Amino acid sequence: MKSEKRQSSRNKIAYLLIAILIIFLCPSAAHADDWNMWGHDSNHTSHSKEDIELPLELFWKTEVEGSMYSSPVASNGLVYVGSKDSYLHTFDAKTGEERYNYETFKYPLYATIASTPLVTDSSIFISSYDDRLYAYQNSGKLKWKCFAGRVTYSSPTIYNNTIYIGTGTGIYALGKDDGILTWEYETNGMIYSSPAVSEDGVYAASSEGFIYALNMSNGELIWKYTTLGKITSSPAIDQRAAYIGSFDKNIYALDIRTGDLKWKYETGGEIRSSPAISNDSIYIGSNDGYVYALEKDTSRLKWKYRTDDEIISSPALAGNYLFIASMDGNLYIFNAEDGKLEDKIEIEEGIKASLAITDNIVYLLSENSELYAFKSNTSKYHIQKPPEDYADADTNEKMPKIYIISGIMFVLLAAITVSTIKKKKVFPKKKKTDEKTDSNAKKETNEREIRIAHQPVRGSLPVKLEGSKDEVPLSNNYQKQLESLQNHKLLEGGTSETILNEAQIKISSANHDNAEKLLKIADELVEKENNLLTDIVTLQVKITGKDPSQYQKISHLLDSALHDLKEGLFEDSQLYLENAKKDFEEQKKKS
Structure with a gap:
């Protein structure tokens, strides 16, 4: 005994x-909380577990060649960022020194990297404008590449052994080791956002204003929700809800399993920013220049703060602080709970890209292609340079x-x-784990579409009861506004046409609240589309009669810009026009 x-x-x-x-x-086992993908984790919480301390000071900054659409990520002691020069750039996290370039295929229409890379212990995943998703070994050797259907802004997400990414035609799931397609789901409109993934499903949104929830195993639709605006924001999810912003100015919270609207909160501008979430709060920026902090369960406004320009970048949480950048060229740091401004760091240019935080360092990328690293000057993080040859090092210490x-x-x-x-053997035998039960038992329907609930709109026009004597004059007023926009509209097609058609339906049914909202959205879209169309036509006129062999690529770019504008892909159209202008200026210099 x-x-x-x-x-x-x-x-x-x-x-x-x-x-x-x-x-x-x-x-x-005690490794820093790496920010290795867009939104920090597969739930896209944008919430680092690190307890960062203030104040921050500039650690280093460096210039990245080529203009930027990508956001930085930090992992394995490196910072990664994609560029319009068709390279994935990597920098030493401690010094800012550039380390490697992973070159994408040199596509004639510029294989721009607009997505944010995904980094694992052994691989790097990145999509490009050549319609492909690439997987590299950390050494830089290409593991595989696959055609993924017009990949653009969407950034890859990993969950278990599967990569999820949005494309111009839908949502794809691919094996991380071989790139073999597991399933695909066709969507209405392009997926700009990065899919959020959990055991409950895959969540993404499209340019047509739809939010999708898919079965992660087979890609079948669980539910779909419709907003009144384009969506480029990426969803953040927890066990209860999916949170996302829309161009219709609203922040939405949808039940994670049913897609039912839990609440929505209207801001003063379009929302391109994506939310960051904590245990009890959601944080997001808006084009009205405000950063909003809301209670997750009720949408009660905890606090808001106005910056001096629109907010496109997404917020990040670390410790007790919320970090968010604005197009006014400043990085703002707030007490996450009460909204007290703790610090404001001036950057040379505006910031669209989202932030990354790891090892008590905040990384951000400005519009003038400068990559910044700010660290806590009271943190324990410091640079150590080990001897080149440890065997010959001084051993007196x-x-x-x-x-x-x-x-x-x-x-x-x-x-x-x-x-x-x-x-006696120290370790007991391993117990066999029970296989997971079939999840299909709890799935009641294959598809469900939930329309947005009608709510009163803040505005100058009063809401009239259906059947009142003022109803006809009010409908006539909205009809005149609609016809005026149709006459002012230069483009055949485009997102504005879809919105105007929807507005006509609302006017005909005397749904004045939503008619007014749709007309406001259409007014902004018509102006933007007209300006972009004018720029496309102006450049087309400039190359008319020029040598086709020299200007053929520019012509092709302009055709693509016009096609995408008609299809409602405004930002894609802008990019093609941008590339066409760049080629035109280069051709002028040669001649």
Whole structure:
């Protein structure tokens, strides 16, 4: 009996020493909270677990070649960012020194990298404007590449062994090791946002204003929700809801399993920013220049703060602080709970890209292609430069205590373990885990579409009761506004046409609240589309009669810009026009 107690005591000591030894000898067990994908994690919470301290100071900054659409991520001691020059740039996280370039295929229409890279322990995943998704080894060797259907702004997300990404035609799921397509789901409109993924499903939104929830195993539709505006915002999810912003100026919270509207909150501008979420709050920026903090369960406004320009960048949480950048060229740092402005750091240019936070360092990318790293000047993070050859290094300094302690424990552990193994095996046999039950049992329908609830709109026109004597004059007023926009509209097609058609339906049915809202949206869209169309036609006139062999590519770019504008892909059209203008200026210099 005493022998058994002694044996049990040895077992407990062995377990304890093993645990302590792992903590001391395996730094990865206490590794920094890497920001290795868009939104920090597959739920896109944009919430780092690090307890960052203030104030921040400039650690380093460096210029990235080519204009930027991508946001930075930080992992494995490196910072990664994609560029319009068709390269994925990597920088040392401690010094800002450029390390490697992963070159995408040199596509004639510029293989711009607009998505944010995804980094794992062994691989790097990035999509490009050549319609492909690439997987690289950390050494830079290409593992695989696959055609993924007009990949643009969407950034890849990983969950278990599957990569999820949005495209111009839908949502794709691919194997991370071989790039083989697992499933695809065709959507209405392009997917600009990055899919959020959890065990409940895959969540993404399209340029047509739809929010999708898909079965992660087979891509079948669980539910679909419709907003009144384009969506480029990426959803953030938790166990209860999916949170997202729309161009219709609203922040939405949808039940994670049913798609039912839990609440919506109207801001003063279009929402391109994506939300960051904590246990009880949601944070997001708007084109009205405000950053909003709301209660997740009720949508109650906790606080808001106005910056001096629109907010396109997405917020990030770390410790007790909320970090968000504005197009006014400032990085704002707030107390996340009460909205107190803790610090305001001036950057040379506006910021569209979202932030990344790891190792007590905040990384951001400005519109003039400058990559910044700000660190806490009271943090324990510091740069260490080990000797080039450790064997020849000066050994006069005392050996760090961690190695002395680890060595002593290793000897003790070895002695106890050998003694224990002779008498009885320390580790019990592994138990077989039960297989997961079929999830299809709890799925009641294949598809469900939920329309937006009608709510009163803030505006100058009063809401009239249906059937009142003022109803006809009010409808006539809205009809005149609609016809005026139709006459002012230069483009055949485009998103504005869809909105105007929807507005006509609302006017005909005397749904004045939504008619007014749709007409406001259409007014802004018509102006934007007219301006872009004018720029396209102006450049087309300039190249008319020029040598086709020299200006053929420019002509093709302009055709693509016009096509995408008619299809409602406004930002894609802008990009093609931008590339056409760049080629035109280069051609002028040559001639």
